[in-house]
Amino acid sequence: MRKWSLASRLLIGQLAFILCLSAGLSWALYVQAEQHSYEETADRMLSVAETIAADPFVLESVTGENPSAALQPYAAEVMGSAHVDFLTIMAPDRTRFTHRNESEIGRQYIGSVDQALDGTSFTEVYTGTLGPSVRAMVPVLDSRGEVRALVAAGLTVDRVAIARDAELPGLFIIATAALAWGTLASLLLTRYLRRTTQDRRPDELAGVFAFHDAALHSLREGLLLINNDGELVLRNDQAAELLGLPDGAAEGPTDFRGLGLPEPLAELLRSGRTAVDEFHFTKDRILVINQSPAVAAGAAGAGRGRKTGEPRRLGTVTTLRDHTEVEALTGQLQSMRTLTDALQAQAHEHANRLHTVVSLIELDRPAEALEFATRDLEQSQQLADDVVSAVGEPALAALLAGKRAQARERGIDLELVLQPEPEDGTGSALLDSGELVTIVGNLVDNAMDAVQGLPDPHITVHLAVVDDGGRPGFRLCVQDSGPGVPAEARQRIFEQGFSTKASLPGTGRGFGLALVNQAVLRLGGTLQLDPTAESGGARFTVLLPLPEGAHR
Known part of the structure; x- marks a missing residue:
């Protein structure tokens, strides 16, 4: 049985239960039928006895000189017409006036009479001269209510059993139908269980659920x-x-x-x-x-x-x-690529300027070569000093320097409006550098894409530490001179996968501003779009709270 599937075990168990239930039901119905037969026979015998006891002829006969001579033919006729096995009319002292067997007339009645002598009718099952029988005893009362005789009518148990057995075919049909329908229901349920459990054993199902639960909680995904x-x-x-x-x-x-x-x-x-x-x-x-x-x-x-x-x-x-950490690493890698591109652009530009200096010297114009080199060095140093003094975070400073060189290569005027950070250290260095690179890099890249190819492309990046309701905050504004954000796109501009650059399908657009918005939310800040700036284009403003009272 250990090799049986769950469905097979349930089928055997259900069939055994249904068989026991059918047997129990049959026995209960049989007992009920037997009890019903006895009760119905007792009621009929009581009706026969009461009818006889109420007949004036019986009362007149029992008070005559020879009651048996008058009553025995009468009793025989009633027994034949009423289909009873015996009808005994007797004196209060139990002496029989009538009996089916005439040899018993004059002898003592065998059975209970006390209740009848008290004037009360009753029924009982008692064994008399004809064997066990279901009988009724009724007193015969005169006009003054005195008991003058007793009437007993009965049917033998064998005759009662015949009536009971007549109901057995119906009981057999009921029990058989219950067994058949129960078996059919069990087979259908077993078929369903075989399909749903794939006919597996209980230990197999327990193992499946155990492994399922373990796998569910051990997955890192x-x-x-x-x-x-x-x-x-x-x-x-x-x-x-x-x-x-x-x-x-x-x-x-x-x-x-x-x-x-x-x-x-x-x-x-x-x-x-x-x-x-x-x-x-x-x-x-x-x-x-x-x-x-x-x-x-x-x-x-x-x-x-x-x-x-x-x-x-x-x-x-x-x-x-x-994929958050992977995207963070990707952002840092993209920043490094930006810096690499910027350094390559600077190297290319520096080579051109160095070639100019060499050419001026070859033309025997050393004063002009010195002036050109000095002016270029001062401009480069001034830009580096401005960025480093205004942005305390080295990664952000490097990113801005790289974006400045990249914009120059693309013919875009990138203006940096940098407010020096407070000397107490409550500046951008307190924020996560990776998040700052993601925010600034994506906003500037979007701005450069927006103005690319336009006449006089211009971008302004403004960074400052401000007082945000009594708490220091880092504010970043990126303003471009492009066409701005269409009115129908302003509600969805920060949604994942949405992009206004419909001309570039399949290029992975629609993630930059979503990444920016996510990074701003992680830092507890706000991101706003002002599409109606005075100089045209779009302006994105980011405000990031700084830890209160923190110092570098």
Whole structure:
């Protein structure tokens, strides 16, 4: 039996239960039928005895000189017409006036008479001269209420058993129908269990659930199971952490509308569509999401793994990978590439200027060569001093210097308005350098893309430490002279995947401002768009709070 599947064990158990239930039901019905037969016979005998006791002829006969001569023919006629086995009329002292066996007339009645002598009718099962019988005893009363005689009518138990046995075919039909329907229900249930459990044994199912639970909690990736109605039915702890789900969010079917997820991510999970390595943003994370349908066979045969139906969709399985750190490293790498490009541009420009100095010397114009080299050196040193004094964070200072050189290579006028940071150290160095590089780099890159190819392209970057309601804050403004943000796009400009650069499909657009917005939220700041700046174009303003009372 250990090798039997769960469905087989349940089938055997159910059949045994149904068999016992049918046997018990049959016995109960049999006992009920027997009791009913006895009660019905007792009532009929009581009716016969009461009818005889109420007949004036009986009262007149029992007070005559020879009661038996008058009553015995009368009793014989009643026994034949009423189909009773005996009808005994007797004196109060038990002396029989009538009996089926005439040799018993004049002898003592065998049975109880005390209640009848008290004037009360009763029924009983008693063994007399004809054997066990169901009998009724009724007193014969005169006009003064005195007991003048007793009437006993009865039917032998054998005759009662015949009436009881007549009901047995109906009982057999009921028991057989209950057994048949119970067996059919068990077979149907077993078939369903074989299909749903794939005819596995209980220990196999326990192992599957144990491994399922262990795998669910050991995965470093987030895992979500979603039904066909777009409701979350199961998740692991990693998924709850990545999505910021409240405790108990997956104890039952849960609608994503109430979980506070970004709309693009919630829409993906609700839709159930297939997704491969899609990037989605939450408040403080970048997630890579894969989603595929969960299907099962529409029907399974009795044998394990034999499928006879079309695949049936049960829902979707979604995996989540945290890509935040990877994107941070990618941003730092992009910053390094920016600096590399800037250094290459500076090297190229420096080579041209050095070639100019050499040419002036070859032309025997050393004074002009010295003046040109001195002026170029002063300009470069002034830019470096301004950036370093205004931006205390080295990575941000290097990024701005690189963006300045890159803009010059692209023919864009990049103006840096840098307010020197406070000497007490409450400046940009207190903020996360990686987040600052992400914010500034993406905003400046978007601005350069917006003005590229326009006449007199101009970008202004303003950085300052300001007083934000009594608390120091770091403010960054990036203003460009481009066409600005269209009115229909202003509500969606910070959404993941949305871009105003529709002419560049398939280039991964729509992530820059989403990354900026996410980084600003992580730092507890605000990001605002002013599309109607006085100089035209768009202006993005970032305000980041600085730790109060902190010093470098």
